[in-house]
Amino acid sequence: MSQPRLLDRRLLLGAGAAAAGLWMTACTDGRLPEYSLGAGEPGGFFNEFTALLANTVDTADADFRLIPRPSAGTAENLELLRNGAVDLALALGDAAVAAPGGLQSIGRLYQNYFQLVVPAESSIHGMSELKGKAVSLGPDNSGTQFTGLRILEASGLTTSDIIMHPVALTDVTAAMARGEIQAAMFAGGIPVLAVDPQASPQGSSAIRLIDLSAEQRVLSERFGGVYAAADIPAGIYGSSAGVGTIGVASLLLARPDVPASVVGRIVEILVTRAADLIPAGALGAQYLDARSLISTSGIPLHPGAAAAYRRLHG
Known part of the structure; x- marks a missing residue:
């Protein structure tokens, strides 16, 4: 797996300022900010789940949107996250643990x-x-x-x-x-x-x-x-x-720079709208179990996720 390019600090700051400007523009012209979500191959659970999650975020009147991005699955999603090509993504826990690369977790979704x-x-x-x-x-x-x-x-x-x-x-x-x-x-x-x-x-x-x-x-x-x-x-x-x-386990991962408010709202949706997030035909146990959402195979929780779980469960 290739390593992400090291960016000149001035370029990084400039890119950050440009992204912030785009985010502010989206807010002021009525468009919701969008966050890309690494999905999976057609017919697979990753692909189905990300589509359901994006739709549920829309119907939950969140102040952002999730845009699923098709991929080959875990390995590609991890690369996309590390390179900044997506903001969030699904990944199998074993591959994520093998090369965590500074990524953070929103929660454990279900058992594959x-x-x-x-x-x-x-x-x-x-x-x-x-x-x-x-x-x-x-x-x-x-x-x-x-x-x-x-x-x-x-x-x-x-x-x-x-x-x-x-x-x-x-x-x-x-x-x-x-x-x-x-x-x-x-x-x-x-x-x-x-x-x-x-x-x-x-x-x-x-x-x-x-x-x-x-x-x-x-x-x-x-x-x-x-x-x-x-x-x-x-x-x-x-x-x-x-x-x-x-x-x-399947994990929902995020880059550290995804706003805590966005991650917190996703956690709330995972906990309160679980019934809307089960792909058709799924009989697997431990699906979106509130007790196991924080069991993220050693991948640290995003601060926004940790705060949301404390609010919801104490």
């Missing part, structure tokens, strides 16, 4: 379930059987791929043992049906509608989940509680039995 699927009729029943197979661990420059590579290593495999073949989330089942890949990993709630044959039967093929319990135990030993044990119940994607998997 990592899901490894194969065609229903596949002979693959464990990670070790992926050797020599074409596998998607998520799009390049995504948080799914970051974690997927760690899961691969935890299983005893390396990238040289598989054929890396990244595909978009919306193309997973079609790519399997075409024989391009024999397995795919993705993350989100349960189910992820973009790959659920029951939700989109046209052009979809039956899929089966692979248990990741053993890999979760290895990752937990190596990296701690950022990788939680989680269960996917029977019935998801038409499965007849539940499987164990890996849970990773």
